[in-house]
Amino acid sequence: MTLHIDIPEETFVGILAKAFRNTAFVTGFVITVLILAMAVISYAWTPYDVTKLVIADKTQGPSLAHWFGTDHFGRDILSMVMVGARNSIAVALVAVGIGMGVGVPLGAFAAARGGLVDEALMRVNDLVFAFPALLSAIMITAIFGPGAVNAIIAIGIFNIPVFARVARAGALAVWPREFILAARAAGKSSAQISIEHVLPNIATLLVVQGTIQFALGILAEAGLSYLGLGAQPPMPSWGRMLFDAQTRMVVAPWMAIFPGMAIVVTVLGLNLLGDGIADILDPKSRRQR
């Protein structure tokens, strides 16, 4: 008689059920979907036109007509927050894409090759980490000129070593496993093995890190726009709105409160989502920051 132990495979339905019981995931998911919806809706409809200046309505407090109040040009803050979401999300998302697109192949390659290639790559990583990211982002946007595209590049560059590190660490843990040996015996190349076997096994790590970098990207973009190096007027951005609010704190505090809350809620939602995914798919995982 042979001993047969059934290891229950986690089914898709099983994971889904677990997800719905996870408070962090559900909260994060709902917030993220709402923010995304807000950005998408802003293309078709906003309560007011954000490009139209109505000086007669300037710096009005929150009211039924203007839920979040108006700014110093009489523009509706709620509408501006909605349109600003587009910019924040687009910049942070593309920056994550750059980080993943370049960083993951680099990390996987370093793990597959090992030796000198690995060592060299990690030293370059150390080098990038030695530069305070925000300082370098400011330098990059100052050199190539302020704007959303340069903000994306500046933030994206610093996502590369993060993803390279996570992908490498994850891949190093996968390479010694038996199924890799089997794939090798079957005559597959390192590149094939990396794509077909290593990548699916580190996908969770990458998704979790992706949500963290997404959230950090939103914060970084807000910081750059605040300094005037991000999206340029008349395109509203959350950071720029906070800059405009700063000198008017005494007369119009709502100009600062609502765009700031938008940033906090978005980042909170993404962080909760990341925590939730990590919890559901791998209870032992710890988030890296």
Add this chain to the structure above:
Amino acid sequence: MVRADPSPPMTAYLLKRLAIAFATLVLASMVVFAVLEILPGDPARLMLGMNASADQVELLRNQMGLNAPLAWRYLHWAGGLFSLDFGRSYTYSVPVIDLVRERLAVSLPLALVALALSTIIAIPVGLYSASRRGRAGDTVAMGAAQLGVAVPNFWFALMLIYVFAVWLRLVPAGGFPGWGAGAWPALKSLLLPAVALALPQAAILARVTRSALIEVLNEDYIRTARAKGLPYRAVLWRHALRNAMIPVLTILGLQFAFLLAGTIIIENVFYLPGLGRLVFQAITQRDLIVVESVVMLLVAAVIAVNLAVDLSYAVVDPRLRTRQ
């Protein structure tokens, strides 16, 4: 070499770390130099204004050494860094080192107060949460930490200004009277910026402390310590916290870089004449020599702190001294 060295692996480890740190520093200086070389805008032209003739600009370029070969200029600049001779600022017309010294008197206390504040808040919160894992106190503390991580420090700064400067009028909304005006007024104007910098960092640190402690509290030696009758508090502080220090120290090292970069924005919010504001203005005014110097200084600080953190692992955890 030293023959009576009690632990040769430690020396080798130390030397390797030092060599890597130095190599990183040299590479970083090349990157900084190269990036600023491709920066558009001629500093000589910027100094003289648009009305200056081509001859005048050329003369000044020669005086400033801008026409020398690239490699020579790099070596001259990098050599100067070692002797703290950073050159002269184009816009301020004073030695960069004087500017840096003056600005550091604002930024260094600010960063140190923020780091201290963040540690003082985060470690007890982490300890509290870990020892009450899963209970109401833990949930509330970690909920607050989750929120703290999501708050941009410059927005938090604006809210602090509104409450404490505009509303309660307890502290100034910005500006810096200088240390010459007395220690208390100067410290008072650094208080809000330090809090704004510290709180988001404290949130991250508290989370890391908690998860590191929870991992350690599951170890066998903690059960042994409890079993031999040590009170819980003693186990937590003496055994658990010490073993949880490595991830905590790592994050503290990383946060130092965040704090330095954070000062750029925060000093702009509070109109503080610090290093961050200096480098931001220098970038927009194309004062290359100031940008190069300050960036290198910050990078050197980050490398030095990370090296110190690496070495402190061995102090905190004696096992690492022999295991190589």
